[in-house]
Amino acid sequence: MTDNSRNTTRLIKKYPNRRLYDTHTSSHLTLADIRQLVVDKIPFEVVDAKTGEDLTRSILLQVILEAESGGEPIFSSEMLMGIIQFYGPYQSVLGSYLDKSIQTVIDIQSQTGAQSSEAWSKFMHQQAPVMQDLMRQYVDQSKDLYLNTQNLFGLFGGMPPGKPGAGSGPKKNGDGE
The missing domain is CATH 1.20.5 (Single alpha-helices involved in coiled-coils or other helix-helix interfaces)
Structure with missing residues (x-):
């Protein structure tokens, strides 16, 4: 195998026992490990080991749920209710708006040269x-x-x-x- 693990999509299989298996490292992963892959910008795809169904979005939602459960949440109850209300005819509008808004914040972060989420957090609080x-x-x-x-x-x-x-x-x- 080559050392271009950042350029190739890692395949992670989810088994019926709810365990996640990284075929690249031949090891089991936790949701915290999945979060770290996202933070490290390592492309991956999560599939059902039996059916091959793409489960990436479902696993990412679980990572968000776990992050929201600990510490200071990003989403207030009112915001979550608003998002739920947008499902239907305006769903694509909200999705596009959120995508662009989050990308804008990421662009600002990269332009400020913030080297870590802690530095970014301190900057934002100030x-x-x-x-x-x-x-x-x-x-x-x-x-x-x-x-x-x-x-x-x-x-x-x-x-x-x-x-x-x-x-x-x-x-x-x-x-x-």
Whole structure:
């Protein structure tokens, strides 16, 4: 085998006894080990040992559940309820938004040169008021953009002022055609 273990996807098999087996290292793994693979950015795939079904998402959700159970959780009950409410017609919108938001935070982290999650955590706590305000502004702008787009297509029953494509701003009274 080559030393390019970071470039190849590691195959992890999940057995009926709920044990995870890393075929690359020939050893059993825990959810903490799976979390470390994610932190180390080592690509992997978890499959059912019997059926070959892809279980990666399910295992990642278990890692999140375990992380949420200990320490300070990321997700409040209200946030989790909001996520659950989005399943259905707006599911892809929320998924795309969360993907882009998390990628933005990862990009910021890499640009600041934070070498560890502890350094990042300290930075965020020191900058909490500033970062919270920036994130609030980002969320407000995203919400406004989303609602304006929905109104443009008439999804909420209202149309934006003026005719679509007839100018860049709202029409003043008496400007109608």
